[in-house]
Amino acid sequence: MxxxxxxxxxxxxxxxxxxxxxxxxxxxxxxxxxxxxxxxxxxxxxxxxxxxxxxxxxxxxxxxxxxxxxxxxxxxxxxxxxxxxxxxxxxxxxxxxxxxxxxxxxxxxxxxxxxxxxxxxxxxxxxxxxxxxxxxxxxxxxxxxxxxxxxxxxxxxxxxxxxxxxxxxxxxxxxxxxxxxxxxxxxxxxxxxxxxxxxxxxxxxxxxxQGNAEAMTKKFAPKQFQRLNTALMLGKKAEQEKMKKEVMAKMRRWQMQVYLNVLMLLFNNAGNMSRAEYKEAVKRFRQFEHGVRFGGYRRSTLKGFGMYEKALAMVYFACGTCRHLSLLHSAYKRLKR
CATH class of the missing domain: 3.90.550.10 (Spore Coat Polysaccharide Biosynthesis Protein SpsA; Chain A)
Incomplete structure (x- = not known):
């Protein structure tokens, strides 16, 4: 063999x-x-x-x-x-x-x-x-x-x-x-x-x-919103395995990072998506938002985040979503230029 x-x-x-x-x-x-x-x-x-x-x-x-x-x-x-x-x-x-x-x-x-x-x-x-x-x-x-x-x-x-x-x-x-x-x-x-x-x-x-400009990691595609489902699955696996609290804290921080990264994709590319693609993306966000519970891990989740990420995460903790902040994100991008 x-x-x-x-x-x-x-x-x-x-x-x-x-x-x-x-x-x-x-x-x-x-x-x-x-x-x-x-x-x-x-x-x-x-x-x-x-x-x-x-x-x-x-x-x-x-x-x-x-x-x-x-x-x-x-x-x-x-x-x-x-x-x-x-x-x-x-x-x-x-x-x-x-x-x-x-x-x-x-x-x-x-x-x-x-x-x-x-x-x-x-x-x-x-x-x-x-x-x-x-x-x-x-x-x-x-x-x-x-x-x-x-x-x-x-x-x-x-x-x-x-x-x-x-x-x-x-x-x-x-x-x-x-x-x-x-x-x-x-x-x-x-x-x-x-x-x-x-x-x-x-x-x-x-x-x-890293030099292939045509690689799927380099270009936006609606399938990238599926990352939310994968992050949700991994969190469920950690819960099923009854991972230690410090492992779960790392998992929740990573899940929030994935959520915020994919949120930026939504904010930056919503205008280039069809109605069906946008609806599918929102469905994936909702599945994540309903499936992940940050209770008990909110403070540890914020560790290592920049100020903008922390602000978005805190809105998420308060409202259960950040999808309504697209106008705020647009204003933030203009201020950074």
Missing amino acids: IKVTILMPVYNGSRYLQRSIGSLTAQTYTDWELVALDDESTDDSLSVLKQLAAADKRIKIMSKLNDGKGNTARNISIMSKEAEGDYIFYMSQDDYLSADLLQNAVSRAEETGAEIVIPDMLLANADGSTEQAKGSFAPDGDYSTLLSGEEAFAACIDFSIHGFALIHRRLMFAADCDTSYFDSDEYNTRVQYLRANKTAFCHGTFFYY
Whole structure:
């Protein structure tokens, strides 16, 4: 059986594939396969994939019709049908790896028995420069750290650890993985951390590419309001698991941050949305507002917020919503210019 399967959805990514897949063929560890899923690309991505697969039999190609939803979790579910590895590693078409990443990750998994191993992560820019982000390295720089399921869940809520990891297939392909929303992978990854026997860390760098202006994280789309549903689900999961008060405080703070970030999307893009899209967005806001209770966590929720965020959050606590503040937001934006 293959040790590691790399999953890579591809959509109009031909300009990046030589580098991303080249970083796989350059790995010092060789017991891997790549499952690449072409999402009905309109550029020559499929042709590039076929050329690369002809040169390296470890590369498998799948294809699907593009449904316009950009649902990573659903794509992972599709690719699972061809994945043979004991461990799974997910990467986008424009990301790339240092040559020692897989070797270090597999070695660490074998040394510790950990079902998840997290490598270093750097943000990679179009000009070739890199930047650190929160959670780029092992906690406190200690690569001997081993986290329990609840510890890893708590750490990944606010990205104190990132989600690009070597993950055992029993976790990655669990039967109850959610595929409902475009960012359901955010929910699934955090639940995978929760269910893992332990999470370890290793050297070797995952380069998370930031220079693709066409990436779905860079452009507004109405599906981004689905983040509210994912945040609501994660809060419910924490409640079901009876998480400690400090973990719940972190969860509520993160949920409020998601709410406010998505609220800015509504304020800034409402005029470009159809009536049906706007109604759907409001429905998602209402589901969140009715489903999340901040009682007992209001003071801790405000920690780390700027003055504007604090003001909005306090209005939310008083009124149960901030959706009526679009005019105030417009005035605030004009004053900041």
